[in-house]
Amino acid sequence: MKKIFLSIVSAVVTISSFAQDIRPQQRTGTSWIWGPSIGYQYQSGNFLKLSGWGLFAPNDHQYMKIDAGANLTWMMNRTTVIPELGITYYLSDSGIWPFLKAEATPYTITPKVGISLMSLVDIGVGYGFDVNQKSGFKKIDGLTGSISVNIPLNFFIR
Numbered sequence: 001m002k003k004i005f006l007s008i009v010s011a012v013v014t015i016s017s018f019a020q021d022i023r024p025q026q027r028t029g030t031s032w033i034w035g036p037s038i039g040y041q042y043q044s045g046n047f048l049k050l051s052g053w054g055l056f057a058p059n060d061h062q063y064m065k066i067d068a069g070a071n072l073t074w075m076m077n078r079t080t081v082i083p084e085l086g087i088t089y090y091l092s093d094s095g096i097w098p099f100l101k102a103e104a105t106p107y108t109i110t111p112k113v114g115i116s117l118m119s120l121v122d123i124g125v126g127y128g129f130d131v132n133q134k135s136g137f138k139k140i141d142g143l144t145g146s147i148s149v150n151i152p153l154n155f156f157i158r
Helices: 002-022
Strands: 030-043 048-055 063-075 076-088 096-104 108-117 119-129 141-149
Touching: 030 063, 048 076, 048 141, 096 119, 108 141
Parallel strands: none
Antiparallel strands: 030 048, 030 141, 048 063, 063 076, 076 096, 096 108, 108 119, 119 141
């Protein structure tokens, strides 16, 4: 499982570093868009996802988003908060953007694929691989589906 995650991250980093070498250097203003995100995910149970994110363009036609947040759930008669880090690679800059995403928590690694409406609304599906069992909690792995709304606080793209 760790090898799959490391392979995905390595591929994204390699692609983005190559893309940075060939992009034009003519840019004005900030190159980051950032803001909060709220979403829903089903993965062995229902989760409310709250996070902060930053989006940047490694080249003229693709975008990457890095996010950090928390998954909140009510399972096994208690509220649980699970921290999460994610990286999303948007493969296009047209109206509907396909994406690849990797999410990591202390308990799962979840690769996803999906579509996005200009990175404002993301709809993804994937499979969570269990890497560590949370004591006193059910196993969080298997098929997953999610939807999230990303709220940009600065609107400058280029």
